[in-house]
Amino acid sequence: MKHPLPVRPTHLCVLRLSALGDVCNLVPTVRALQRQWPDTRITWIIGKGEHSLLTGLSGVEFIVFDKASGLAGMRDIWRRLENIRFDALLHMQQSIRASVLSLGLKADIRLGYDADRAKDRQTWFTNRRLAPHPRAHVLESFMDFARALGVEDTSLAWDIPIPPEAHAEAERILSARPGLVISPCANPRLRNFRNWSPEGYAAVIDHAWREHGLTTFLTGGGSDQEQEMVSVIRSCCEQAEPVNLLGKTSLKGMLALIQQARAVVAPDSGPVHMANALGTPVVGLYATTNPERAAPYCWQQYVVNRYPQAVATYQKKKDATRWEARVRHPKAMSLILPEDVTKQLDRLLLDTATQRVPE
Template identity: 30%
Template sequence: MRPSTTPPLPPVKLDRIGIVMMSAVGDAVHVMPVIHALKAYAPHSRITWVLQPGPATLVRGHPLVDDIVLFDRSKGWRGFLETRAALASREFDVVLGLQVYFKAGLITGFTHAPVKLGFDRERARDANWLFTTHRIAPHAGQHVQGQYFEFLDALGVPHGAPQWTLGPWNDDERQWQREFLAQFERPIAPIVVATSKAAKDWMPERWAEVCHLLWHEYGLQPVLVGGRSPRELAAESVILKAAPAAYSALGSGLRKLSAILDGAALALSPDTGPLHLAVALRTPVISLLGYTNPKRVGPYDYAHDLMIDAYGDPSENYPVDMTYREGRVERITVADVAAKLARWRAVYAADRLQLLASRGLTVG
């Protein structure tokens, strides 16, 4: 039985589907299982996704995404006008408003569809519900991935475990991946050195200590990954000075980052998009969470035993909500990460290294 929506949802055709989820890379990763489920249920459907240029580089060429409309927020109001013009000639049967901020509401308002499905009023921040015609039923807090699946439930679209299509998609990208890995004599362990918000970052001095552990105790090559923002470059400088065995691949771009994570023995990351990329690629990932709620944005269905939860106090059963907690990431110690490294070696290492070898992703 289809879950009730407010107002009641009429029968919806799924020939032309629009998706509004524009910004965060992690959220873009969580949208992909929704697209997989939609295409499995309605393989004839044409899916158009409104995205900002950053995550669009990851999605472009995806075999299940038929059309991308860019929204360039850096252009100010001109960006909104350009997106409105691009959407003016596109008609949809249904638009899924998966993002709950005002800017996303404006973009949803630009779309042409009899059904614009969004979050219920309690979860639709910035009056986002004003831009939708129908809203999914209220629901207790849950992981972001589960929230997106609520849209499928409302449409009567079945879904099981999430499915992703990621990693190198063409011969050139696979060749780049092989050449990148071949320069090392050890399996690689990418480290995401910083995020978009300083409160989520771990201290670079501690990352440097972890680099020593990876190199000397685990026979792994630390590889620094991420962008080239001032904070990331500052972290890179500290880490490379204290741990010269580390290698920096900052600024590789999302597609190459995906290839790096896909070929890694292990990844390490705070709460940011590459963490969810690693989960989707089924690369074991040690995740460090303290500022954001792990029950809402932690690894969805993989490597939970490698997650370090500094968000809650010992034995605290905190709710699933969007409350941020300052100063919690600093609680994570090098010893905490070392314990997860030992867990990785005991549970994941052998199978992961065997899988990489079977795929021809060997080093030097």
């Protein structure tokens, strides 16, 4: 028997473990669900680092899954939730790991993506599918889950909490200086060629200082790859002296820094979506991923988009490429020129001189 979708759910489960940018894009869906049903319990199963970013999100009960814990971690979650039956499981993570985790959760409705958007055999683990939504942005794909349940008000809201100590941390770093945040490195996954050149970043840093009086703060983790990138960036700067913050801020501190910054420049990675969630002007650098699908949602008009050229140059495909296809070539980001970025940054700063969030 096919269970009907809940008209007024009492308890919903959101399953989305990663990544930082994706969970930022998912928050508006949670807010839409909360507006529709203020009394509905929402349990979100989330990754460890992602929880650090969103901890304190109002009205949400988090269950943290550490990917390093493997099957033992899944069993722990199943034990914690063994006496709970959800009205609906919103299966928003397209990975085998998440699908296996979903097997131990009790829910009459197991809602997942439609056949065109589903990956890693996700349709094997769900009993309801979203309506097709061709060429959807990631944020809109998440919002489709709310629409499927009958939510009509899909206006965007985030309200990600930042504690006072994180604001104080950012204020100490900025020291009243107008700041540009650059997070130069994306996640160092296999064949994830999203990083731009250090020489390009250095040219933008010098331009931001010379033309706009902005001090650049370089953020990220403390990996050897990131340290080497930042070292080369700083050595290539001719006028400005960027501040190296690698590994020196908490995630909440980084949120506060981004919120207080004048603008952000980064490749397709968590910081562009953090900036978007906080209303901070952002220039995203895109060549290996499709910005129409994954750009910072409210700032898409300021993206540096070399994805079409990268597809034509390195995949030899134009119209035939899949909407979500990635260009996995180490030279793709070299199609972005420094003047492409400085031009968009100038435009962004001019357009947001009096209003940070675009209409």
